[in-house]
Amino acid sequence: MLVTKNITKRFPGVTALENVSLRVDAGKVTAIIGENGAGKSTLMKILSGVYPDFEGEIIFKNKPVRFAGTSDAQDAGIAIIHQELNLIPYLTITENIFLGREISNALGLLDKKAMYARVKKLLQTLHLEVDPATLVADLKVGQQQMVEIAKALLLDADLIIMDEPTSAITESEVETLFTVIRKLRSENKAIVYISHKLNELFVIADQYIVLRDGKTIENGRMQNITHDELITKMVGRQIVPMQKEFAGGTAPELLRLENLCLKQKHKTDKLSNISFDVKAGEIVGIFGLMGAGRTELLETIFGLHPAESSGYIYMNNTILKVAKPADAIRAGIVLLPEDRKKDGLVLGMEVRKNISLPCLQQVETMGFLNESKENFLAKKYIQQLGIKTPNEKQITKNLSGGNQQKIVLAKWLERNPKVLLLDEPTRGIDVNAKNEMYKLMQELAARGMGILMVSSELTEILTVSNRILVMAEGKITASFSAGQATEDNVLKAAISTN
Amino acid sequence: NNAGSEKKKAKKMAIVVSTLNNPWFVYLAETAAAKAKALGYETKIFDSQNNTATESDNFENILVSDYCAILFNPTDADGSVANVKKAKEAGVPVFCMDREINAKGFATSQILSDGFSGSVEIAKYFVEVLNKKGSYVELLGITGDNNTKARSAGFHSVVDNYPELKMVAQQSADFDRNKGMEVMESMLQAHPDIVGVFCGNDAMAMGAYQALVGAGKEKTVKVFGFDGAEDAVKSIKENKLTATGMQFPKIMAETAAQYAHEYYNGKRDFEEKIPVAVELVTAKNVDNYMGYGKK
């Protein structure tokens, strides 16, 4: 279906791709795997016409092609789901999905009914229960992710590229996505699938291609390789999976919530009577299906909904008034938000400036910002978290998705907070980095930090948490100690609503 | 003549002035208002912001709220005609102050200060002071403005007959004191040898003088203004400005108000055009004058 020969792409200061040659077959799901910054997205952007200027050639359906723009690629029959969401916030779901290919009637007037109907069907196949007339701005990341998928499906292209389509969605949505993919495969379409969730690949992928540092390392069939071999190939060495040791337990209580509620007009409350505590050195995992209210929970603790929220937050047994994030931060509570693009980073700013933003006082000397201190700080975390960037002066926007995520974490660590709120902390992070992240979390916990982690990855929750809370429709439906928790009793609790 | 048949309107006069962004017109408007009040009328001042369209809006608004007369300082001799027409059709008498409208039989009376012949007077004195030779520069007012055109035209109608008086630069400074200064500063760089400046109004003249002081040329370069503003008269007394054209906003405003009053009391036959001469103010006769008028 598609063959690339010696594709090379350079950015100022970085060679993202170097002589990449690969082939993608019809009727197969080809997984592209590699560490953060390996060049996966860049390659996909080239295939889909986002970057018209590159060295090397692309042969699509046995014809050499060179796309001047995305519309060319679309016309040729290549659709892509970008890693970063690309939706128009103030247009509805329908308007977004049909953007650029609206249905107009003879008079040139938009046929809104037809489009609405079409989208409603599309969303049904994806089990996304929202009105197609909803503004995208009002969807959560997960829901937006599904809209992106729908958008790609509408094209019914011959080659569909999915760059980390599942980074923001939960198992149930992943399942629906997979049924869709299987259908496409049966229709003899080619699918390129990028994900850092390796076990997904073993479920859905037929063959794999490993990218490392912008070079193709190897490719083969999924059957003939094991989980660990795959990891070794991407990272280039063995990695030791984190071993969980039970901390916390008797440690003093750090954060306590009492009857935390979050009202919303003409709707059922997003949170109702949430009460639990987090002990020093404890990692509490919160699991739930998309829309369970986990994000709102963290946001409320962090002081983002002062007007609508009620209930009490205690820090070390003293009541804490959080009217705005600054209050929470002062008290030692920090949040790693769910949507790094919107809430996490100033993308236009240099890496070092993003890292130092919340802790500028640390890099001051006599009231003046001290550049060398700042660079030192930045370098420290680039090194500690293995952030892949030419230097600390790189514009954050130019970093790969996963590396951006690491920066969001880095910027909080320097403040060494007492309580760390993590909303989907490993979204878009590669296995190795993930593993490092888990180790880091334990290390921090060991230092007496309390960690509250929201994740849609059940395995992740089970690996790191000392205690697991399950949320559904704004309520806590169950609580397990790490010992008791198993895949299915957690999932049950997540689905049951009472 | 529908004079008799009219029902008595309320004793309210509207004063429509081309702009309040310039002290001279503020003075014109306020004197008119004061006089009308003294004659027992309610008054309201309307600012046309140098925009004939805004002037139309003002007229329309006036015509729905029964005023008995409009004391009018037009924004443009041609553009304002339509507005005066509208007023006449609505049976509201219009008395023009200072600036005319280029149409007969619409305004009940026009009490005009003749910018053209005023600047002719200044020009004559200009020629005399510079005794017929030397290079000079001119500062124009807002481009496209009536007074800008009239005053410049009057000035050149005289000065251009003296080949040895050479205008080396002609720039606009928007009737603005600061602009006047800055443009003058730059012109002095290009033409250090000038002996005179003619300015479209006193604000620019004062600015130009400031620039000359800055360049240490205030003694060698003669500055001529127009309007008879307080600052200008004062500075002529102090031998800073050389001359200005004294207009008599007080006289024009008060005459207009007086006429409107007489019209209200039934008088109908007015002289359609009453020119109010612009008098040349120089160091010699300055003592007879004060800001905007005679002592």
Next chain:
Amino acid sequence: MNLALHKTDFGKLQSLIALFILCIVFGLLSDKFFTVANGLNVMRQISVNICIAVGMTLVIITAGIDLSVGSVLALCGAVTAGLLKHGLAFPSINLFVGFTILGAVLAGILVGGLLGFFNGFVITKFKVPPFVATLAMLTIARGLTMLYTNGFPISSFGESFTFIGAGWFLGLPVPVWIAAVIVVAAILVTKKIKLGRYIFAIGGNENASRLSGIHINRVKIIVYTIAGALAAIGGIIVTARLDSAQPNAGTSYELDAIAAVVIGGTSLSGGRGSIWGTVLGALIIGVLNNGLVLMNVSPFWQQVVKGGVILLAVIIDKLNTKNE
């Protein structure tokens, strides 16, 4: 975010409240306010601003801005007037072209369209920020107007032309009809056809729109061209109304237009807004100017009050939208 959502839905409604309050107040303070004659006055007076503001709305929704409308208005008014009055003369080849009213009007609109096209071209092809590009056009067009008119007005064209600005049709002033047609057309464009959809998309997220294969530049150029043409129509109305083309007509009209757009709830950062809102914004400004003049407020105080009221109007708006 939600705020934003509600803004687009109810923004108009909010400004509507502000407008009502304003009318009530003026109604109480001046018996002249609620007369038919005065109502028609206000409508006639805002119609030019509406023509301009509609174009401005489209531009602003694409996250752009057009500062040149005021002087484009002046130039096109002058051109139409000039062609009507003197036609086109080419002495060299002693050719003279006379113009019918329709011809002159179309020529004026064409010129406006071309100037707008130029704006769009510079903005898209050379990536000049709209603010700078149109600021430059503001001075250029003003200069051209002065050159074309030598700074002198062009006047008196006779009834059949002045009809456009001063005439009546079915009990309403002609300018009001023109404005109405433009508004309806613009609402169609924004709500019913692709172009409108793309305008919003580009303003909402230019990059995403490009990835969806929209021809960003083409759309933008079209929008600026429309804005130019609408400014031209405004210029023709003004000229006809005064029976005279003033070389410094339209000075600082861009501010009134932008104010109408923003008060109408269109966001200057693009992606959100509505024609309907803009109309309300223009009404608020028009009623304000009219009411203050009817009441006996001194011109100096008028400025203070006007500023204050505009502020209040928007604050009321915001306060209502806050508690979603």
Next chain:
Amino acid sequence: MNLALHKTDFGKLQSLIALFILCIVFGLLSDKFFTVANGLNVMRQISVNICIAVGMTLVIITAGIDLSVGSVLALCGAVTAGLLKHGLAFPSINLFVGFTILGAVLAGILVGGLLGFFNGFVITKFKVPPFVATLAMLTIARGLTMLYTNGFPISSFGESFTFIGAGWFLGLPVPVWIAAVIVVAAILVTKKIKLGRYIFAIGGNENASRLSGIHINRVKIIVYTIAGALAAIGGIIVTARLDSAQPNAGTSYELDAIAAVVIGGTSLSGGRGSIWGTVLGALIIGVLNNGLVLMNVSPFWQQVVKGGVILLAVIIDKLNTKNE
């Protein structure tokens, strides 16, 4: 986005090229251009615009805008002049307060700061778009100026005050020194202290900044206050230079200031920009005004040429930045 990156790095350099070309051209066309006297002349003339544009730069980097600077300038100039000339009189309690020059100047700056604070307050607390809030302040402040001065200038304060605007110090005009101090201070603020960093962060991504614990509102209010105070300083300089406070001073200065900022490579969408660039922008505009007068270009043509050159300046800039 790389564009963006390079823009911030080299933007200044680019405008520098434009400036050079401009100077060369004028140098060739007029032998008077490259004289010390004229150089000082230009510097003196742009110093007021620089005062204003520096404040404007900070505001624009936060993704805001301040249209009120022109009339704030006028009001503060008038207040200073009034206090100098007539002091403060409270007849009721027959109290009279005279003002020293320093006192009057500080009072003027204070008023400017307060007006700016009010802008910031309305913008942050009531979420009024900066454009509307400051547009309202534009009319309000102008009205207050007219009320305070009754529309008449306040003049002649004597040598020691006019020194501020017309005096010389170490071979440079005093206004140039004042502007220089302000520029240096502003560069320090933007590059060397927390506040500056926050200003950029807020403009770049307000959400992320809030979640990083930055007090958005506080920072914004500070910025608008600074802008107001700087406008006031500009007003005092103008008043001192003319030895007279003109009620209509500063009309449409906001456009010149914004033009300087944008030509200097600061993005109106916020997050990017530099004081240094703004200074270059102001220089380009100043040189342009000066050069055109030196060459005695007719006022009509001047406007056309000016617009064209500004356009070219920015285009050159862009073309150079394109090929990263």
